[in-house]
Amino acid sequence: METHVIWWVGTSLVAVVLLRGALGGNLRKYPLFYSYMSCVLVKEVVGLLSYRFAPNFYGTLYWPTELATIVASYAVMVEIFRQSLRHSPGIARKGLKLLLAAFVLTVSYAATDLLHGRLANAARTIAEAGRDLRYIEGALLLLLLWLFVRYRILLGPNLLGLIMGYSFWVGINVINLALVFLPDNEFSTLARRLEPITYVATLTIWCVALWASRPEPVQPTDGAIERDYELLVAKTRSILARTSDQLMRGMRP
Amino acid sequence: MTLLALISVLGTLIVVLAIRLLAQSGNRRERPVVTVDEYAKAREALDAVFVETAMVQRIFSVEDAEFVAHSGTPDVTRSFLKERKKLALQWFRGTRKQVAQLMDLHLRLAGYTHDPSPGFELRLTAKYLIFVAVSNIVLLLVWVLGPFKATRSISYAIRAAGSFCTTFSVRLERVNPTRLSSGRESLVH
Numbered sequence: 001m002e003t004h005v006i007w008w009v010g011t012s013l014v015a016v017v018l019l020r021g022a023l024g025g026n027l028r029k030y031p032l033f034y035s036y037m038s039c040v041l042v043k044e045v046v047g048l049l050s051y052r053f054a055p056n057f058y059g060t061l062y063w064p065t066e067l068a069t070i071v072a073s074y075a076v077m078v079e080i081f082r083q084s085l086r087h088s089p090g091i092a093r094k095g096l097k098l099l100l101a102a103f104v105l106t107v108s109y110a111a112t113d114l115l116h117g118r119l120a121n122a123a124r125t126i127a128e129a130g131r132d133l134r135y136i137e138g139a140l141l142l143l144l145l146w147l148f149v150r151y152r153i154l155l156g157p158n159l160l161g162l163i164m165g166y167s168f169w170v171g172i173n174v175i176n177l178a179l180v181f182l183p184d185n186e187f188s189t190l191a192r193r194l195e196p197i198t199y200v201a202t203l204t205i206w207c208v209a210l211w212a213s214r215p216e217p218v219q220p221t222d223g224a225i226e227r228d229y230e231l232l233v234a235k236t237r238s239i240l241a242r243t244s245d246q247l248m249r250g251m252r253p
Numbered sequence: 254m255t256l257l258a259l260i261s262v263l264g265t266l267i268v269v270l271a272i273r274l275l276a277q278s279g280n281r282r283e284r285p286v287v288t289v290d291e292y293a294k295a296r297e298a299l300d301a302v303f304v305e306t307a308m309v310q311r312i313f314s315v316e317d318a319e320f321v322a323h324s325g326t327p328d329v330t331r332s333f334l335k336e337r338k339k340l341a342l343q344w345f346r347g348t349r350k351q352v353a354q355l356m357d358l359h360l361r362l363a364g365y366t367h368d369p370s371p372g373f374e375l376r377l378t379a380k381y382l383i384f385v386a387v388s389n390i391v392l393l394l395v396w397v398l399g400p401f402k403a404t405r406s407i408s409y410a411i412r413a414a415g416s417f418c419t420t421f422s423v424r425l426e427r428v429n430p431t432r433l434s435s436g437r438e439s440l441v442h
Contacts, residue, residue: 138263145270149277152361160278167271175264178257 006196011044013203017210025213026158032079033162039072063123067130070137076166077140083159084148095147099140106136131177138174141167156216161209169202295358298351309344309411312337318401334399341400341407342392348414349388355421356381377420384413 018037021027027034043065050058081099085092145167147153155163172194179191311317321333359377391410400407 135260135263138260138267142263142267142270145267145274148274149270150360152277152357155274155278160275164271164275167267171264171267171271173264174267175261178260178264 006200007044007048010196010200010203011041011048013200013207014041014044017203017206020207020211024211026210029158029213030079030083030162030210032075032082036069036072036075039069043069060123063127063130067126067133070130070133073166073170074133074137076162077137077144080159080163080166081144084153084155084163088151088153091147091151091153095144098143098147102139102143103136106139134170134173134177138170141170154217157214158210161205165202165205165209168205169198172198291358295355298355301351309341312340312344313400313404313407315401315404334401337400338395341395345388345392345395345410349385352381352384352414352417355418359421373420377417380413380417380420384410384417387413 014037018027018034018041021030021034021037046065047058047061050061081092081095085095145163148155148163176191176195176198318333318337321330325333356377387406387410391406394402394406
């Protein structure tokens with residue numbers, strides 16, 4: 001009963017986020033994010049249909065669809081990177097290099113870990129690939145968040161909400177997956193129970209933050225820039241005058 | 254178990270940084286981008302740190318303390334020590350604040366006015382962190398021992414402040430005000 005309620009709430013929220021995105025104009029602003037949301041909706045519907053009409057097939061289907069949505073969630077990362085650093089070309093270039101380096105390193109590590117004689121069970125291999133991809137996503141997201149915090153990147157309310165929801169989901173999911181894959185751990189049961197709650201919480205954050213398209217932070221007008229520049233010129237002149245005055249005084253016998 | 258701990262740290266750090274970003278965005282809405290005025294103020298602050306650093310060495314001069322100890326009454330000596338301690342603490346707090354403002358300005362400017370070079374970034378951050386650590390230790394020492402008994406740490410802190418400001422002045426030289434205003438224009442939607 002409880003699972004069904006969470007499933008219905010979650011799927012309804014995904015549908016609401018998509019609907020509001022289309023009506024409010026955010027769909028055009030964040031196409032990659034909404035593509036990911038569509039993937040999630042399709043996965044949820046396919047999952048429910050198989051659970052209802054072909055329960056034996058549900059177990060086989062679960063991890064491949066989970067893996068597909070984890071891969072699709074990388075689109076959200078690309079969207080965040082694209083939108084938040086479009087006015088910061090210097091940081092974008094540096095960030096891209098850092099992210100690519102981290103991606104290559106972690107993928108190589110995960111691939112070697114995966115290929116160490118554990119390809120016998122296909123379902124487990126897919127599940128572990130999904131888990132490793134989530135870890136990589138977590139590492140990349142951490143790097144991206146660090147860049148935003150360090151360089152005080154200016155974010156609009158919609159984008160900020162998107163990042164908050166995504167960070168909350170990935171952060172909790174990473175811990176959950178680590179607990180779930182740990183054998184004989186009493187925390188894994190708790191982790192399994194917590195996951196749907198964090199999923200609904202994330203969707204609620206997205207639903208609230210992306211309910212309507214909010215304007216990006218407004219920057220000063222050209223007039224103010226001109227005024228500031230004139231102020232700088234005046235200040236530089238006064239500093240120069242002061243320095244030359246001190247120099248003249250110093251040169252006096 | 255080690256991997257689990259590492260992964261848990263990763264997950265926790267993501268959530269913590271996200272919360273930090275949220276708090277930061279709340280504050281930044283009132284003060285969005287660096288203005289040319291702030292740039293000019295930073296130049297002034299930098300000059301002030303350079304000039305004051307040269308002058309402040311006098312506050313910690315042992316000669317003054319020895320002179321007062323020899324020729325003044327105990328009351329005068331006590332009052333002198335109290336005044337110098339107050340001055341020293343005030344100067345350290347002020348300089349720390351100014352250096353923090355300069356670092357904040359650099360980080361905000363870095364976003365859109367220049368291509369950050371990893372080497373320079375690392376150097377500046379290391380110097381800033383050294384200054385913060387040393388100034389905290391020195392503040393504690395000055396508070397506990399007074400300005401004349403921690404002279405070595407104090408002169409190290411003064412050198413650390415000077416070193417940070419020298420590196421920062423190189424960074425400010427690279428800022429072209431015209432480019433600064435064009436950076437702001439590009440942010441207008």
